[in-house]
Amino acid sequence: MRAVWITKAGGPDVLAVRESPEPRPGPGEVRIAVRAAGLNFAEVMARQGLYPDAPRPPCVVGYEVAGVVDALGAGAGGLAVGQRVLALVRFGGHAEKVCAPAERVLPIPDELDFPEAAALPVNYLTAYHMLFRVANLRPGARVLVHMAAGGVGLAVLQLCRTVPEVVTFGTASAAKHEVLREQGCTHPIDYRAEDYVSRVRELTGGEGVDLVLDPLGGRDWKRGLGLLRPVGHLIAYGFANLSGGERRSLPRLAGQFAGVPLLTPFGMMNVNRTVSGVNLGHLWGRADLLREELVALLDLWGTGAVRPTIDGVYPFAEAAAAHRRLGERRNIGKVILVP
Ligand SMILES: NC(=O)c1ccc[n+]([C@@H]2O[C@H](COP(=O)([O-])OP(=O)(O)OC[C@H]3O[C@@H](n4cnc5c(N)ncnc54)[C@H](OP(=O)(O)O)[C@@H]3O)[C@@H](O)[C@H]2O)c1
Incomplete structure (x- = not known):
């Protein structure tokens, strides 16, 4: 073969x-x-x-x-x-x-x-698992999703539409904003042309968001934590910032790892925030759970909610x-x- x-x-x-x-x-x-x-x-x-x-x-x-x-x-x-x-x-x-x-x-x-x-399997499962298993997405929540025009990002936007009044902030380059809007993104943000942290603050009257979905990693995790309202939740699910260019670059790797925030349970308790990690590739032992979520996704496909x-x-x-x-x-x- x-x-x-x-x-x-x-x-x-x-x-x-x-x-x-x-x-x-x-x-x-x-x-x-x-x-x-x-x-x-x-x-x-x-x-x-x-x-x-x-x-x-x-x-x-x-x-x-x-x-x-x-x-x-x-x-x-x-x-x-x-x-x-x-x-x-x-x-x-x-x-x-x-x-x-x-x-x-x-x-x-x-x-x-x-x-x-x-x-469907990887992108939609990751999005579904984060929003509904890990984060328990509620009506009216404000969600910031990075790499919003990628496979996972568009899946997140479609799934957010299944919950009433969810407000989404999606970072992507400007040429992709029309598609983001079509997919239900309330506030596309051109992260290349403006600082997404300032923009989210401006759009939320300084309050920030309830959920940050961050596959960028490094310094962005720290920045995302700073954008959370009390009871907010950041889900780390990738480290795309390590990539860039076609090959591995040691200075870039070192700079990104140095930016990773150091957290303690005590610190998290006092700020009323949650940080979770999601790695589908390490959930292989929970075939039952993955299957249940895939079945739910196929049902959503059947209703037309995900495409x-x-x-x-x-x-x-x-x-x-x-x-x-x-x-x-x-x-x-x-x-x-x-x-
Ligand atoms: N933990 C898990 O289980 C899991 C599962 C699936 C995916 N992931 C992670 O989720 C992320 C998205 O995956 P995907 O398959 O949806 O990606 P994708 O479809 O390849 O989307 C990539 C898009 O993201 C944007 N982007 C923004 N910042 C970037 C950066 N630093 N490096 C590269 N692209 C960047 C680019 O668009 P513009 O810049 O033009 O907007 C790019 O076209 C990846 O980090 C992946 O590893 C994790």
């Missing part, structure tokens, strides 16, 4: 389409013939050598796929060969075939096409262009790879 390999850490040119043997489904596993696979920011960072969870190169990454079940391992129940599915996979998704434990594979409706289905925005669909042979699209910050929504 063909797969997109990260041959070594580096720029997009280190990607190569190579042949390798098809994986065999182990006990309780399902093999999927992949029709579409999501490309995530984490996988761009993996290629750059900046994502500690990724396997060492040469490797095939990819956390999410949609396709058709083409083989069942012993004891893999509830699914049939030929069934259309989506799945969370722990790497190996950027390939023609991938195996996953049956509990992380869900049937999809006929009307849900493969690219859209492949856009993934597909930025572009790239054949495996053009994986380098797909990586560049994310790395150069040009995408609006999800970038998809197809075999």
Whole structure:
């Protein structure tokens, strides 16, 4: 089978389409013939050598796929060969075939096409989990979301619309603001042209927000904490500030780590604030919880409340262009790879 390999850490040119043997489904596993696979920011960072969870190169990454079940391992129940599915996979998704434990594979409706289905697992699950499991989003809440025009950001905006009167502040470059507005963002903020902290203060009469969703990390976590109202909540879910340019830069890494705020329970108690961390990649042991949330998302898809925005669909042979699209910050929504 063909797969997109990260041959070594580096720029997009280190990607190569190579042949390798098809994986065999182990006990309780399902093999999927992949029709579409999501490309995530984490996988761009993996290629750059900046994502500690990724396997060492040469490797095939990819956390999410949609396709058709083409083989069942012993004891893999509830699914049939030929069934259309989506799945969370722990790497190996950027390939023609991938195996996953049956509990992380869900049937999809006929009307849900493969690219859209492949856009749901990581971005929407992260957004759903943060808003409804970790933060308990309430009517009227003020939510600041960074990287708002990316895959997770647009998912957050759509899900915020399912709760009455939520006010959203989304940072993104100016060219993407129209899309943000269409997706329900109350206040798009051009973080490149203005200081988002001052802008949020101005828009909230100095009060700040109830929830900050921050995948930037470093100094931005500190700045986000300063924007919280009492009882406010910051969720750290990424460290995109480590990336930038196509390769790893040690001075940038050191500067960003030096900016991470140091917190104590005592300090948090006295300011009535909450800080949480979310890393879907480390929730693998809670397949029950992930499945429950994915089912809820498929239900929301059924009602029309969520509709993934597909930025572009790239054949495996053009994986380098797909990586560049994310790395150069040009995408609006999800970038998809197809075999
Ligand atoms: N913890 C988890 O479980 C989890 C799961 C999924 C994703 N994440 C994290 O969530 C973040 C968003 O992921 P995604 O897949 O939605 O991203 P994405 O679709 O690749 O969105 C990237 C967009 O974010 C904007 N951006 C703002 N600041 C940036 C920066 N410092 N570096 C790069 N891009 C920046 C850029 O748009 P403009 O600058 O043009 O606005 C860029 O186009 C990433 O940090 C990712 O690692 C975490």
